[in-house]
Amino acid sequence: MVRQPELAHSLVPMSNHTIRPELREWILATARSGHSLSDLMKLMKDAGYGGEQSRQMVARVLNLPLATVMAASKPGSSGRRTRHPEPPQQTVDGHTLRVTISTDKPVVRVLENMLTAEECEGLIAEAKPRLQRSQTVDVEGRHQTDERRTSQGMFFRIGETPLVQRIEQRIADLLAMPVSHGEGLQILHYQPGQEYEPHFDWFDPTQPGFSAVTARGGQRIASVVMYLNTPAEGGGTGFPSIGLTVTAMRGSAVYFAYETGDQASLHAGLPVIKGEKWIATKWLRERPYQA
Numbered sequence: 001m002v003r004q005p006e007l008a009h010s011l012v013p014m015s016n017h018t019i020r021p022e023l024r025e026w027i028l029a030t031a032r033s034g035h036s037l038s039d040l041m042k043l044m045k046d047a048g049y050g051g052e053q054s055r056q057m058v059a060r061v062l063n064l065p066l067a068t069v070m071a072a073s074k075p076g077s078s079g080r081r082t083r084h085p086e087p088p089q090q091t092v093d094g095h096t097l098r099v100t101i102s103t104d105k106p107v108v109r110v111l112e113n114m115l116t117a118e119e120c121e122g123l124i125a126e127a128k129p130r131l132q133r134s135q136t137v138d139v140e141g142r143h144q145t146d147e148r149r150t151s152q153g154m155f156f157r158i159g160e161t162p163l164v165q166r167i168e169q170r171i172a173d174l175l176a177m178p179v180s181h182g183e184g185l186q187i188l189h190y191q192p193g194q195e196y197e198p199h200f201d202w203f204d205p206t207q208p209g210f211s212a213v214t215a216r217g218g219q220r221i222a223s224v225v226m227y228l229n230t231p232a233e234g235g236g237t238g239f240p241s242i243g244l245t246v247t248a249m250r251g252s253a254v255y256f257a258y259e260t261g262d263q264a265s266l267h268a269g270l271p272v273i274k275g276e277k278w279i280a281t282k283w284l285r286e287r288p289y290q291a
């Protein structure tokens with residue numbers, strides 16, 4: 001477990017309807033520092049809070065569905081969580097990248113110099129011959145083409161080429177998450193007018209396909225979208241809940257992390273207006289996804 005601020009026992013008792021500001025702050029700080037919901041529930045239990053009371057408060061403070069918090073409170077339900085990159089910069093395996101923007105709700109980090117220009121060009125060259133119309137996963141877990149997602153794309157297998165392997169290792173080191181927790185690196189190519197409409201990357205537990213898509217690796221917990229070129233106009237990544245648009249710039253990336261049901265993690269690949277847009281996306285799972 002990562003270091004967390006002390007939760008004072010003196011904060012108990014409290015009424016059912018008010019959450020004391022210190023406790024609210026503590027819940028937020030603990031969640032922000034990368035603790036899973038299950039860790040959080042356990043820490044509260046250790047401090048003397050009742051299970052039902054803790055679930056209610058955590059759901060309210062973090063703005064999560066109660067069902068999500070309940071699922072996370074079951075023993076053994078906890079998967080791993082990524083470590084959010086810390087500003088101002090991180091050096092992984094001799095490569096230094098800068099953390100230029102951080103938000104907490106949703107958890108977003110804008111990363112500059114995630115990839116070198118050569119790495120961006122190399123990924124595009126390796127992906128180009130294998131592009132196909134992108135698909136989405138429907139509510140029953142089936143893959144399909146979708147008018148909401150009109151780009152072309154392809155997936156690399158884990159460690160498929162030396163370049164892919166190097167980038168996967170960099171992401172693993174940066175987020176303190178084994179390479180095995182990643183889905184294969186996805187490359188996407190958008191042309192003018194193409195976009196990826198607002199969506200969540202986590203899988204919706206209320207949909208019938210949920211158990212199929214999470215059978216291997218469990219839930220998605222974080223995404224890294226890396227920009228492989230700079231579109232002439234448009235093509236940023238939008239986070240409408242906080243009015244943030246991350247500019248697509250070659251070599252930069254946006255990392256975001258979420259819990260199941262996190263409404264603030266809504267995001268979109270905004271339409272490319274002029275030029276083209278290439279990205280590489282890495283989705284992380286709470287448990288090993290690769291054998």
Ligand SMILES: O=C(O)CCC(=O)C(=O)O
Nearest residue numbers: 196225236237268269281
């Ligand atoms: O194209 C983008 O900027 C966002 C891509 C995205 O949301 C995804 O691949 O899940």
Ligand SMILES: [Fe+2]
Nearest residue numbers: 199200201267
């Ligand atoms: Fe996405």
